[in-house]
Structure formats: structure tokens, C-alpha cells
Amino acid sequence: MNAVHPPLAVAERSTQDWQAADAAHFLHPFTDFQALARKGSRIITRGDNIYVWDSDGHKILDAMSGLWCVNVGYGQPALIEAATRQMSELPFYNSFFQTTTPPAIELAELLAELTPPQFRHVFFSGSGSEGNDTVVRMVRRYWDLLGQPERQVIISRRNAYHGSTLAGASLGGMSAMHAQGGLPIPGIVHIEQPFWWQLGRGRSREEFGLEAAGWLEQKILEVGAERVAAFIGEPVQGAGGVIIPPETYWPEVQRICDRYDVLLVSDEVICGFGRTGHWFGCERFGSRPDLMTFAKGVSSGYVPLGGVMVGERVARVLIEQGGEFEHGYTYSGHPVACAVAVANLRLMRQLGLVERVREETGPHLAKLYERLKEHPLVGDAETCGLMGALQLVKDKASATPFPEEQQVGMLCRAHCFASGLIMRAVGDRMIVAPPLVITLEQIDDMGRLITHCLDQTWAELREKAWW
Numbered sequence: 001m002n003a004v005h006p007p008l009a010v011a012e013r014s015t016q017d018w019q020a021a022d023a024a025h026f027l028h029p030f031t032d033f034q035a036l037a038r039k040g041s042r043i044i045t046r047g048d049n050i051y052v053w054d055s056d057g058h059k060i061l062d063a064m065s066g067l068w069c070v071n072v073g074y075g076q077p078a079l080i081e082a083a084t085r086q087m088s089e090l091p092f093y094n095s096f097f098q099t100t101t102p103p104a105i106e107l108a109e110l111l112a113e114l115t116p117p118q119f120r121h122v123f124f125s126g127s128g129s130e131g132n133d134t135v136v137r138m139v140r141r142y143w144d145l146l147g148q149p150e151r152q153v154i155i156s157r158r159n160a161y162h163g164s165t166l167a168g169a170s171l172g173g174m175s176a177m178h179a180q181g182g183l184p185i186p187g188i189v190h191i192e193q194p195f196w197w198q199l200g201r202g203r204s205r206e207e208f209g210l211e212a213a214g215w216l217e218q219k220i221l222e223v224g225a226e227r228v229a230a231f232i233g234e235p236v237q238g239a240g241g242v243i244i245p246p247e248t249y250w251p252e253v254q255r256i257c258d259r260y261d262v263l264l265v266s267d268e269v270i271c272g273f274g275r276t277g278h279w280f281g282c283e284r285f286g287s288r289p290d291l292m293t294f295a296k297g298v299s300s301g302y303v304p305l306g307g308v309m310v311g312e313r314v315a316r317v318l319i320e321q322g323g324e325f326e327h328g329y330t331y332s333g334h335p336v337a338c339a340v341a342v343a344n345l346r347l348m349r350q351l352g353l354v355e356r357v358r359e360e361t362g363p364h365l366a367k368l369y370e371r372l373k374e375h376p377l378v379g380d381a382e383t384c385g386l387m388g389a390l391q392l393v394k395d396k397a398s399a400t401p402f403p404e405e406q407q408v409g410m411l412c413r414a415h416c417f418a419s420g421l422i423m424r425a426v427g428d429r430m431i432v433a434p435p436l437v438i439t440l441e442q443i444d445d446m447g448r449l450i451t452h453c454l455d456q457t458w459a460e461l462r463e464k465a466w467w
């Protein structure tokens with residue numbers, strides 16, 4: 001930027017101008033920098049309710065809630081006012097050195113109330129990735145304090161997403177991430193994911209769920225139970241493609257963790273705060289975790305905030321036997337973030353959003369997805385609360401996938417953007433997670449857009465003779 005000229009206001013800069021400056025200076029996350037520079041970024045300038053607008057004025061239905069986080073929708077005055085008020089009162093103070101601030105205490109108190117009864121304590125971070133770094137530090141510390149320092153290994157799953165820091169990416173099961181930078185870090189091992197469509201067809205979902213949980217037991221025995229500190233999983237894998245486990249999976253995982261005295265960590269960064277129609281995904285799927293990572297929906301993404309709920313089993317040891325825990329972040333308990341989160345959670349309660357997802361909007365989305373199953377491109381359609389996945393296939397009857405190099409998911413995603421819909425592609429799995437404030441009528445609108453985009457994709461495939 002040329003410092004001589006003051007920067008122009010948003011409205012005065014053209015899309016091309018934004019794109020040029022972006023390409024010149026901004027390295028985006030999870031991005032092929034060169035490919036994006038050639039194409040130019042989409043610049044999002046405004047949001048309201050479930051819609052965002054780009055710099056050319058196009059209105060887009062944001063069926064991904066930003067990045068799984070804007071659960072109360074854009075432009076909620078209660079959150080904006082909470083931020084503004086706290087900014088002028090006290091924009092920052094830390095929680096190191098035996099101090100803290102009222103919003104951090106209030107949020108801790110509220111989280112203890114909203115989370116399952118084993119949780120009475122919270123450790124704050126600035127993001128989900130940092131929360132999972134805290135998890136690694138905490139579970140290893142816990143076993144150390146109990147005189148079992150050899151319990152260091154954490155078991156996770158392939159195609160899991162637990163963030164992008166060294167620990168987060170190591171816990172995650174994304175091979176492309178592991179390939180860059182020598183990951184995973186030592187002491188983290190993976191088992192296969194409970195993805196019925198890919199791995200379990202031919203068996204009932206229930207049978208497959210037990211089988212997939214059994215892989216955990218096998219791994220524990222292989223590593224040696226006396227060396228296993230914890231198992232971590234998302235109740236529903238989000239970034240991996242909305243992989244909804246069979247109903248039998250989590251209760252069996254719980255049984256196995258209990259049997260071998262392994263700590264259970266539920267990564268609730270996406271599933272937490274109403275996404276599944278319950279406050280937390282573990283409540284929906286019947287597990288009783290010792291630790292829960294959260295972020296995203298806790299503040300509806302208005303400001304960065306994350307953390308770890310610490311169950312009494314672990315908290316008592318850390319508190320009573322631990323001495324100083326040598327870990328924390330400058331922004332642990334950031335007062336503005338915490339004030340916004342308190343306002344967000346109160347608003348969710350006031351609107352009865354979690355109940356609405358469970359009883360109205362979630363079932364409505366499920367019905368829509370039953371209908372979408374009929375589409376020639378759709379091999380499987382599943383929902384859980386307000387998350388949905390469409391598996392695009394070349395042949396329905398045999399569940400034959402498209403060749404990977406055709407990138408059919410990306411073709412479909414391009415039709416979505418062009419039609420004013422944000423739907424994400426994970427391979428050929430098209431996923432949505434709209435804001436929890438979405439209405440029944442808006443779900444119908446979204447359904448019409450999805451159908452239109454599937455039709456367009458199908459037409460393009462036939463044109464290319466790929467169908």
C-alpha cells in the first residue's frame with residue numbers, strides 16, 4: 001500500500017482493485033496461492049440473517065454459516081452491543097497473574113450450566129486448534145500427575161479435523177496436512193473413520209457402527225492400554241464431509257474407553273451449541289466425555305473464541321495435585337470475546353434455537369434431503385440436526401463414484417456460487433450447515449437452489465459426456 005494516499009472506503013474500491021491488493025499481499029488459509037491470484041478472490045462485504053453479499057452486490061444464501069460458526073446469523077444487535085459495550089469498558093485484560101475480568105467469569109459460569117453435568121470448569125483459548133493443543137497438554141499432564149507418565153498416546157481417526165496448529169493437525173486425520181511439515185507429532189495414532197457409505201455398505205449401519213468402534217479397541221490393544229491417554233473424535237465429522245456415525249458407534253466407543261480407562265475427548269467445535277439439535281453432540285449420540293473442545297458456535301464466529309470444558313475427573317486432579325499448569329494464551333478469556341459469547345448463548349436460549357433445530361428445522365431439512373435422494377446424481381443424502389450431506393455418484397445403483405480427476409464436487413460448487421448459494425464440496429460430497437436461525441421457508445428456498453445446482457451440474461456432466 002502507498003502510505004501517501006489514505007485508503008479508500010469500501011464502496012470506493014472496485015472488486016478488481018480489492019482482488020489485486022489481495023493477491024499482492026494476503027496468503028489465504030488452505031489455498032493454492034498462485035491459482036487464487038490468477039482467478040481473484042471473492043470479496044464478501046456484508047451479511048444479514050442467513051445471507052451475505054459480495055463486492056459486486058450479489059446476494060448469496062450462506063448455507064455454511066461462514067465456516068460452521070455464524071449460528072445466530074449475521075447482524076444480531078445483541079452481540080454487536082455486547083462487543084461495543086465491552087470494548088469501551090475494558091477492551092482487554094488478561095487472566096494470567098491471578099487476575100481476570102467479569103465477562104470471562106460470566107461465560108465460565110454459563111458454560112458450566114449449559115454443558116453436561118460432569119463439566120464444571122473451562123480453560124479458554126482463542127480458537128478450536130488452540131483448544132486441541134490444550135487437550136494434548138492436559139491429558140498428558142493428567143496421567144503424569146496420576147503416576148502413569150507412559151500414558152501419552154492419543155488415538156484419533158482418519159479424515160478427522162481437529163484444527164491446523166501442530167497438535168491440531170496431528171490429531172486430525174487429513175493426509176494432505178500430514179504430508180506438509182512432518183506430521184503427526186509423536187504419540188498420536190489414527191484409526192479408520194465410521195463412514196458407512198464408504199466402508200460399511202453391505203452391512204447394516206448398526207452392525208458397521210459396532211465394527212468401527214471395535215477398531216478403537218484393536219488399536220488400544222495394539223498400542224497397549226497402559227500407554228493410551230485418550231481418544232478424540234468429533235461427534236459428527238464436519239470438515240471431513242459431514243460423516244454421520246451409526247447410532248451404535250458412540251455408545252460402544254464409550255464402553256471401550258471405560259473398559260480401558262482411556263479419557264474420552266469430544267471435539268464439539270462444530271457439533272457444540274445446537275448444531276445437532278442438542279446443546280452438544282455428545283448428548284445427541286450418547287457419550288459422556290471427560291473433555292470437550294469448543295469454538296466456532298460459542299461466539300457465533302463474531303469474535304474468535306475457543307476452549308476446553310474440563311470434566312471433574314480431570315479437573316480435580318489438575319486442581320488438587322497439579323500445582324502450576326504451565327500453559328495458557330494471551331487471549332485466554334478475552335473479555336470482548338467472552339462478552340459476545342455470553343450474549344450469543346443468552347440469545348440462543350431466548351430464541352429457543354436448540355429446541356427449534358431438534359423439533360422443527362432439523363426434521364424439515366431431513367425431509368428435504370429424503371426428496372433430494374431421488375435426484376439422479378445423489379447416491380446418498382443424510383442429515384443430522386442442521387447439517388446435511390449429499391454424496392454425488394456416477395451410478396446410483398452400484399454406488400460408483402466419479403473419477404477423482406473430474407472434480408465433480410468442485411463443478412457443483414461453482415454452480416452453487418453462480419446461483420447464489422454457498423454449499424461446500426468435500427471431494428464429491430456436498431455439505432451444508434446453515435445458520436440455526438434459518439426458517440422453514442428459507443430451508444425450502446435453499447432446497448430449490450440445491451436442486452437447481454444439482455440439475456445444472458448434471459447437465460454439464462452430460463455435455464462433457466462424463467455421465
Ligand SMILES: *Cc1c(COP(=O)(O)O)cnc(C)c1O
Nearest residue numbers: 127128129161162163269270295
Ligand atoms: C474448525 C475446527 C477446529 C479448529 O478450529 P479453529 O478455530 O479453526 O482453530 C477444530 N475442530 C473441529 C471439529 C473443527 O471443525
